[in-house]
Amino acid sequence: SQQGEEDPQALSIQEGENATMNCSYKTSINNLQWYRQNSGRGLVHLILIRSNEREKHSGRLRVTLDTSKKSSSLLITASRAADTASYFCATVSNTGNQFYFGTGTSLTVIP
Amino acid sequence: EAQVTQNPRYLITVTGKKLTVTCSQNMNHEYMSWYRQDPGLGLRQIYYSMNVEATDKGDVPEGYKVSRKEKRNFPLILESPSPNQTSLYFCASSLVAWDTQYFGPGTRLTVL
Numbered sequence: 001s002q003q004g005e006e007d008p009q010a011l012s013i014q015e016g017e018n019a020t021m022n023c024s025y026k027t028s029i030n031n032l033q034w035y036r037q038n039s040g041r042g043l044v045h046l047i048l049i050r051s052n053e054r055e056k057h058s059g060r061l062r063v064t065l066d067t068s069k070k071s072s073s074l075l076i077t078a079s080r081a082a083d084t085a086s087y088f089c090a091t092v093s094n095t096g097n098q099f100y101f102g103t104g105t106s107l108t109v110i111p
Numbered sequence: 112e113a114q115v116t117q118n119p120r121y122l123i124t125v126t127g128k129k130l131t132v133t134c135s136q137n138m139n140h141e142y143m144s145w146y147r148q149d150p151g152l153g154l155r156q157i158y159y160s161m162n163v164e165a166t167d168k169g170d171v172p173e174g175y176k177v178s179r180k181e182k183r184n185f186p187l188i189l190e191s192p193s194p195n196q197t198s199l200y201f202c203a204s205s206l207v208a209w210d211t212q213y214f215g216p217g218t219r220l221t222v223l
Binding site: 030092 | 115144151152153154155156159161169170199201203208209210211212213214215217219
């Protein structure tokens with residue numbers, strides 16, 4: 001399987017703190033995407049970073065990509081209770097048209 | 112409203128009874144995909160479709176069939192469901208293969 005992995009599996013922080021989660025993947029990629037899932041619901045796209053980009057920002061989100069290490073990180077700054085969810089990275093291989101999702105990080109933000 | 116719809120949302124069935132889960136999108140997207148989500152395993156791609164009449168296997172295609180006769184619809188067919196296909200299924204679509212995916216609300220399937 002070419003599925004990626006995320007670290008940590010679970011993260012619990014206080015409201016206002018920053019949350020960082022990491023994603024490692026196995027193949028060369030076209031881009032890497034981060035998604036959010038509220039319990040048992042459909043995934044919602046957060047941010048896309050292309051293979052030739054190293055960092056991208058969107059509101060309180062900051063994503064970095066290191067293609068030499070095949071890894072990415074998602075930073076959520078000034079977290080809120082509403083950020084409580086599972087976060088998944090997904091890669092699109094540059095040799096095909098398949099999506100590979102990581103195993104996810106479960107984030108709990110305590111009010 | 113731009114959306115991906117799936118039906119049914121919940122389904123309990125028995126081993127061997129053929130079923131179809133429908134998926135429809137109203138965004139004129141070329142790429143559609145089916146995933147299953149199991150605890151600890153994340154999402155795994157079952158099948159995907161680049162466009163009408165163009166489908167291909169994902170990571171876990173065994174036991175599933177798909178068809179893409181119209182651009183907006185991408186049904187998932189389980190010809191002879193087994194208990195190991197008990198899972199949460201998601202349909203997704205995107206304008207093109209490598210783009211942002213829009214997910215449906217999910218179908219929770221239990222096979223007894």
